Amino acid sequence: MxxxxxxxxxxxxxxxxxxxxxxxxxxxxxxxxxxxxxxxxxxxxxxxxxxxxxxxxxxxxxxxxxxxxxxxxxxxxxxxxxxxxxxxxxxxxxxxxxxxxxxxxxxxxxxxxxxxxxxxxxxxxxxxxxxxxxxxxxxxxxxxxxxxxxxxxxxxxxxxxxxxxWNRSYDVDKNMLLGHSDSNSSEDSGKLRVTYHHNWFDGTNQRNPRVRFGNPVHVYNNYFDSVGSYGVASTENAGVLVEGNYFENTDDPFHLGEGSSDEGSLVARNNHFVNSGSGETGGSVASIPYGYSLDSASGVKSSVTARAGAGRI
Structure with a gap:
């Protein structure tokens, strides 16, 4: 920002x-x-x-x-x-x-x-x-x-x-869905390109995000704090880069497939884990087509909790 x-x-x-x-x-x-x-x-x-x-x-x-x-x-x-x-x-x-x-x-x-x-x-x-x-x-x-x-x-x-x-979600079960249906590939393939950065997933349960078809989707420098069911899910030919995030007290930080949805691809790099699982990766993700500055993952918790959410611009 x-x-x-x-x-x-x-x-x-x-x-x-x-x-x-x-x-x-x-x-x-x-x-x-x-x-x-x-x-x-x-x-x-x-x-x-x-x-x-x-x-x-x-x-x-x-x-x-x-x-x-x-x-x-x-x-x-x-x-x-x-x-x-x-x-x-x-x-x-x-x-x-x-x-x-x-x-x-x-x-x-x-x-x-x-x-x-x-x-x-x-x-x-x-x-x-x-x-x-x-x-x-x-x-x-x-x-x-x-x-x-x-x-x-x-x-x-x-x-x-x-x-x-720089958003904060709390007291939320289904947080951030990306792609609503396994059967919508004709509309969604080549679309649903979204960047999620410096968000605070504060005790949310799932869908942080749950991704269908978008490739690449870039999830970087977010703070996953005591996430319940899972953090990021890549499904249905999606390609998700999970990069430089801070995962704390999150047993399942990221995985492939979800429910009845087939597995997508997910690449993880430079993430920081505290009392959390190691996550599941697989496949390849399209290159990120823009420049960006990646914060050190170990410092993400302090910067995001200080600035994410309404009233903190």
Whole structure:
């Protein structure tokens, strides 16, 4: 994470500072997403150069994220959703401060391009925290996920060129699914290329991630902390590089196949293990097509626990 703040001149729209629905527009310089993505989602710019919209309740949030054109939607406080809300293209959703939260349901990034979600806590969703499908150029960064009914962050159905960075998941069973079905190879082969880096899998049970078809998928410099069932699973012709991670109190850090899914390929290198199993590897993985800086695995725990999750940018 570069830790750089990007600025752009645009129109700022405040939608009811007290939830009143009163709109006021001023031209100003406003802060967009903090830093910039590395990995497969590096081309993602979200709502850069567009309108800034401050939201305070569910109706304002829904209207803002579905508005066309480039925009940054700034979430203030808790947004209580009763259903999954679809997000339009060229959107940044940015939590303000350390208390911004999406509660009760989650968001769908579906059939769109160029979306950033940053600095939010997703809690108690009746479905997924975030669902990504048929989407490209997505960056999910510095969020927290807790207690979803299904997955914390599911990526599926031909989605591609995505980075998942500096997030924390806790009180989660099915954490991060990549590829939803063994029978979807016609859509997913050659897609589902995702980078997962500097995430904190904090007592999650499984799917950290569980991968079908994507090759390569890059899982690097993450902290796996007391993971229950398993860490990473590579299945159905997937190719996963597991690199420079810190595994602690995790009996099954990574393996091939899962449930009724056939084995994929998995290469592991430069990982650090504390009271953990050694993992299962096999096959070969396509080369990583981008440059990146790999932290020493032994230092990943301290850096990730200090910085991963909402409110820690």
């Amino acid at each position: 570069a830790g750089i703040v990007a600025f752009a001149t645009a129109v700022s729209l405040t939608v009811g500072a007290a939830g009143s629905g009163t709109a006021a527009e001023t031209s100003d310089q406003h802060t967009l997403a903090v830093g910039s993505p590395t990995g497969f989602g590096a081309a993602t710019t979200g709502g850069a150069g567009g309108t800034t919209i401050n939201v305070y309740n569910a109706s304002e949030f829904t209207s803002a994220v579905q508005r066309s054109g480039a925009k940054e939607v700034r979430v203030n406080g808790t947004i209580n959703l009763s259903d999954m809300v679809k997000v339009s293209a060229n959107t940044t959703i940015l939590g303000v401060g350390s208390s911004a939260r999406i509660n009760g349901s989650g968001i769908n990034i579906s059939r769109v391009n160029n979306v950033i979600v940053q600095n939010l806590t997703f809690s108690n969703s009746d479905d997924d925290g975030i669902n990504v499908e048929y989407a490209t150029n997505v960056w999910i960064d510095h969020n927290s996920f807790t207690n979803p009914n299904d997955g914390a962050l599911d990526i599926k159905r031909a989605s591609d060129r995505i980075t998942v960075s």
